[in-house]
Amino acid sequence: MSSTHLAVDSQPNPALDRGLWDELDKLGFVGLCAPEAVGGTGGDLLDAATVLAELTTARIPFAEAAIVAAPALGRAALDLPSGPFTAAHGTVTIDDEQVSGRLDRVPFARDCDSLVLLEAGEQPALRVISLRDNGISIVHGENLAGEPRDTVTLRQVSPVASAEVTHADMEAWQLRGALARAVASAGVAAAIVDQTASYVSERVQFGRPLMKFQVVQHAVAKMAADATAMQTAATAATLAMLDESDSAEMLVAAAKAETALMSRPVTAAAHQAHGAIGFTREHVLGALTTRLWAWREEYGNERYWHQRLGELAQGQDLWRLVTGQ
Template identity: 40%
Template structure:
């Protein structure tokens, strides 16, 4: 798929969300844990399962297209489990040869125990677990190995919780649960899921960071002090430059990793590690600079900035975070040896 076609996907999702993700919708979603008016049009348009093969019940498309959807959703602060349903849970089901059920899905980085056909264990900070139609979990059997299991969340014990942005992040306890469907997990399923999770958050951070830039530039251009816009003061201009630099860096890293996966492939370890580390670092720098530039206005509820920066602060630590992925990046580069270091950096690892 060409860059122009990926841009079309991103723009289509942005247009769809523009009139639907309002301050009132975001406030209700934080209170109720769900935004049906946002989810339903995305689902009807096929955007919730982009990146999942059509043969498994998804919308088809590449990892790059799926990340384009997530970038647009991140810019809009869309309070729905787009990443969890498609790129994460949906693709995990498809990798095991299982069909997607209808509705929102969720999954988590951890594994649960599988004994005699039943699942037991505890999963922390599961996104939108109580709102999901089904949960997709990785299970480990000491005899038969890893499996992908489809679970009804109503059969689990779920403790409600939220991240800093008010998005549901819940504890799920499985106690002798019989899965609705199950199949052997492909080799490396847990690592593949972790990479997709980190890449998904990098794409969302990239989208939110670009939107932070737009909001901050607009505000500082309209806010006048001492007879001129505050954006013309050197200190504020420095903050705007920093936001622009970091937003562009995050977008380049996330898009490069997504495109590198190819039409049917998985994103490479080196690419995801770089994208996750860069985006996580950028999230903190962008949020700090934006709040410095906007002053007290930036923390008020009526201004859009806080909605975005709370997501940046939350997403940067999910599915790894800067330190974890920087460490993995270092290990990946060290493993290739000194002779291959420059060739690896200059052309990537596939």
């Protein structure tokens, strides 16, 4: 992907990169996880995860559209919306087929044409909402990295399309969201390692590059090991979800917890290696590290997923659980 679509500093730019969205949509990447019958391209979750890991600081809701919403639309036999779309879940009220309610922290809502809404309740439903409807108001918000996380208020909005779904579909939605953040975090961690290794190889101190100092070598090696652990956990979870394995939830929980937990030592080592320059808003490192910090809290932080891991492991043979035997 062209570097022109990635943030080159940590100055927040909330505008959706429409050029990149159109490019990925034209190539069929947005619909990778949806069948051709609903406008997808019939790829799979691993394909979409590979793309997401490379997007790092790109300003589009690819995770929400391609990994969270598209598979749900495919299962519900609803067509993928045209133009940029995002995803949200929450409790709303339905009156004469019209939707009312408030949805918090919706990624890039201000610049998207459509919203794929997973409605919670006794009978869950999937609804495609036009964000250009007169009954919709959007209040701008952002996460720590400056990415749009908007509040969307719906007042008697008629959905473009609707379909009932199951409680299992709701659980899968949450897992795909957590997986998407784990995959994206692993991709950003890899970019942080590359950026740090490049910097310490070029930065000269006391007459030689920083990378020549043993303590710096050890720090970069430890950072690279942590980033690799993040990537391994995310890949294992992706494959489990792809295969619809019985261990999918546990592996997604482990990946989200691991990537959230490892974000702390990875970013700390990177900023230490960069010195004061790493904290300035003019440097690319900030655009990477703030995303890791922000994504830790989305779709459940490490505490939530560690607790879920404990619940899943309760009553099981721990040796078989760990070894897979």
